[in-house]
Amino acid sequence: MFAFIVGGIFLALTGHSPIGTYGSLISHGYTSSKGITNTLGLATPLICTGLAAAFAFRMNLFNIGEEGQMYLGMIGSAWAGIALAGHLPHVLAVPTVLIIGAATGALWVLLPAILRAKLGTSEIVSTLLLNYVALNLVNYFIYGSRGFFRDPTTSFPQGRGVEETARFHRFGTSNTYPTVIIAVLLAVALYWFMKRSNFGYETSVFADSPNTARYAGMNATKLTLSVLLFSGALAGLAGAMYVVGPAGKVDPGLLQIGLGYAGIVVAALARYNFVAVVLTAILFAGLRVGGASLQISSNPVPIAIAVVLQGSVLLFALGGEIFRRNRLRIRRVQQVSVAS
Amino acid sequence: MNSNVWILTFADAISIATTLILATIGAILTERSGVINLGVEGILLMGAVTAFLVGDGTHNLWLALFMSVLVGVAMATVHAILTITLRANQIVAGLALVIFGTGLSQYIGKPVEGKSRPVTIEPMHLGKLSDIPVIGPILFGHDIFTYLTWAGALVCSLYLNRTRPGLVLRATGDAPATVDAQGVSVAMVRFVHTILGGALMGLAGGWFMLARGTAWSQAATTNGIGWIALSLVVFAAWRPLRAIAGAVLFGFTLQVPYTLQGQQINILPPEIVQMLPFVATLFVLVALSTPRARKLLGAPKMLGQPFVRDER
Numbered sequence: 001m002f003a004f005i006v007g008g009i010f011l012a013l014t015g016h017s018p019i020g021t022y023g024s025l026i027s028h029g030y031t032s033s034k035g036i037t038n039t040l041g042l043a044t045p046l047i048c049t050g051l052a053a054a055f056a057f058r059m060n061l062f063n064i065g066e067e068g069q070m071y072l073g074m075i076g077s078a079w080a081g082i083a084l085a086g087h088l089p090h091v092l093a094v095p096t097v098l099i100i101g102a103a104t105g106a107l108w109v110l111l112p113a114i115l116r117a118k119l120g121t122s123e124i125v126s127t128l129l130l131n132y133v134a135l136n137l138v139n140y141f142i143y144g145s146r147g148f149f150r151d152p153t154t155s156f157p158q159g160r161g162v163e164e165t166a167r168f169h170r171f172g173t174s175n176t177y178p179t180v181i182i183a184v185l186l187a188v189a190l191y192w193f194m195k196r197s198n199f200g201y202e203t204s205v206f207a208d209s210p211n212t213a214r215y216a217g218m219n220a221t222k223l224t225l226s227v228l229l230f231s232g233a234l235a236g237l238a239g240a241m242y243v244v245g246p247a248g249k250v251d252p253g254l255l256q257i258g259l260g261y262a263g264i265v266v267a268a269l270a271r272y273n274f275v276a277v278v279l280t281a282i283l284f285a286g287l288r289v290g291g292a293s294l295q296i297s298s299n300p301v302p303i304a305i306a307v308v309l310q311g312s313v314l315l316f317a318l319g320g321e322i323f324r325r326n327r328l329r330i331r332r333v334q335q336v337s338v339a340s
Numbered sequence: 341m342n343s344n345v346w347i348l349t350f351a352d353a354i355s356i357a358t359t360l361i362l363a364t365i366g367a368i369l370t371e372r373s374g375v376i377n378l379g380v381e382g383i384l385l386m387g388a389v390t391a392f393l394v395g396d397g398t399h400n401l402w403l404a405l406f407m408s409v410l411v412g413v414a415m416a417t418v419h420a421i422l423t424i425t426l427r428a429n430q431i432v433a434g435l436a437l438v439i440f441g442t443g444l445s446q447y448i449g450k451p452v453e454g455k456s457r458p459v460t461i462e463p464m465h466l467g468k469l470s471d472i473p474v475i476g477p478i479l480f481g482h483d484i485f486t487y488l489t490w491a492g493a494l495v496c497s498l499y500l501n502r503t504r505p506g507l508v509l510r511a512t513g514d515a516p517a518t519v520d521a522q523g524v525s526v527a528m529v530r531f532v533h534t535i536l537g538g539a540l541m542g543l544a545g546g547w548f549m550l551a552r553g554t555a556w557s558q559a560a561t562t563n564g565i566g567w568i569a570l571s572l573v574v575f576a577a578w579r580p581l582r583a584i585a586g587a588v589l590f591g592f593t594l595q596v597p598y599t600l601q602g603q604q605i606n607i608l609p610p611e612i613v614q615m616l617p618f619v620a621t622l623f624v625l626v627a628l629s630t631p632r633a634r635k636l637l638g639a640p641k642m643l644g645q646p647f648v649r650d651e652r
Contacts, residue, residue, distance in 0.1 A: 125567060
């Protein structure tokens with residue numbers, strides 16, 4: 001809430017009416033029927049990057065390379081969509097493309113994951129540095145070379161389209177694709193899996209106390225590797241969903257939206273709860289969609305206001321957390337005193 | 341290809357290094373106190389856009405740089421309040437700063453997007469020194485801030501290793517409980533150095549904009565330099581003087597793509613060459629992660645750990 005007041009101050013300072021801006025942001029982002037389907041469409045990959053971040057952060061593994069892993073997922077799935085999908089029946093084509101996208105995303109985090117698991121190299125900086133490598137890689141495929149991923153039929157630099165069988169059909173005339181159902185199901189499945197499975201139990205023990213986990217005979221190297229790889233796969237899946245959904249090719253447009261970084265914010269706000277990630281992602285996607293609509297109004301507001309809002313929402317949420325935590329602590333102390 | 345080009349490349353590498361040194365020393369001071377501030381990239385961007393906007397409005401170089409320092413201070417203060425007072429997760433708070441800074445700099449920079457830089461930090465001409473062949477342009481053709489930065493690194497090194505507050509600072513990063521037992525406020529030491537670090541990062545952004553940048557553009561301004569600076573902290577083993585050597589080395593990898601492009605040398609496509617600084621940084625990180633290197637490095641032991649009395 002405070003974040004919106006801060007955003008409002010920035011808006012007012014730059015000569016935009018805060019109330020009018022928020023009004024049209026909400027109507028374009030959530031309440032109009034076109035708006036909400038746009039929002040769900042954008043939320044789909046964001047749910048995946050949010051899950052990716054939440055999954056790793058839960059185990060205190062700070063994979064902040066979702067952005068790059070998502071680009072690689074886009075590249076991998078586009079490759080599958082061009083090279084493989086033609087040979088496969090429709091029912092198999094889309095899943096293949098999605099799985100290969102997830103696999104390339106996981107591949108991109110393999111090096112940081114091994115480094116972290118074997119040598120203890122901070123995964124924060126290594127995953128982040130690879131984002132810049134991935135960014136240049138996409139640019140190279142589309143602008144810098146006339147290779148496999150570039151559309152050969154036109155001199156305009158754009159990606160080569162994947163086979164039609166490798167794409168989902170949108171719902172009606174909306175901008176929402178069936179991938180949104182996959183993303184939501186994935187979130188629920190993860191929630192359930194991490195609560196019930198042995199693996200989920202081990203990661204939560206490891207997150208709380210690596211030493212306890214070690215004494216209990218858990219394999220830290222294996223856990224670290226699998227958590228980071230799975231996180232990368234989720235981020236890769238986000239890129240793949242972009243390919244089977246709206247893009248249909250390697251599209252440098254994805255580089256502009258920053259869904260990987262936004263996924264980290266979403267995960268942090270959802271306090272790494274997988275189901276909450278879904279709701280937060282939808283909220284955030286609405287901010288983006290609403291923000292984009294502001295750009296084309298009579299008094300254009302730069303879309304970056306949405307990013308400013310995201311950043312300030314996160315900062316305030318972090319600040320507010322202490323109050324929750326402290327209340328917990330006080331109560332615990334009281335219980336102890338009663339018991340004694 | 342003639343040798344002049346490489347002389348210029350070296351000179352540019354040393355020049356770019358100024359930003360890296362400032363940001364790295366800022367991060368070293370912060371991390372030595374036990375606080376990790378991942379928001380460097382965001383602070384650099386905000387410093388840069390502030391310097392540009394203030395310069396554009398007032399045409400006053402000093403005011404522009406002063407304001408970018410203030411912005412750095414403000415952002416570091418937010419980080420300090422969140423992580424030290426409210427004990428939020430330092431990593432998430434730092435990332436929030438990056439996202440906030442990226443968005444806000446883009447937002448307030450929108451009206452001047454593509455405009456060329458309003459005021460310039462001019463290189464100095466040091467008389468005969470600058471005219472010495474080869475060494476002249478490489479060492480004596482820079483602006484005053486480059487030299488001040490080198491001096492600053494020295495001062496910072498002396499501060500850390502030869503003064504009492506420096507000793508307290510190092511102790512705060514390694515053993516905050518001991519510092520607390522001595523009656524020194526851990527929170528105070530961390531606050532002061534986080535904010536001081538933020539000031540240097542803000543200056544780094546402002547300097548980069550007015551000395552190296554040509555026009556304001558979000559994408560082309562810092563472009564990941566903040567993250568390279570964070571890796572440099574590890575490379576420099578949390579020691580300010582080593583940061584200079586590391587910064588020049590990394591400055592070189594940042595500059596080489598432009599030289600190759602300018603010379604029309606197309607051994608590798610430009611997109612691939614642009615990856616060079618990041619790949620090089622990654623290699624260095626890997627090399628420094630071997631157990632033997634790790635022993636030599638000596639990271640602050642309580643880096644990233646909030647200090648709560650009674651908890652340990």
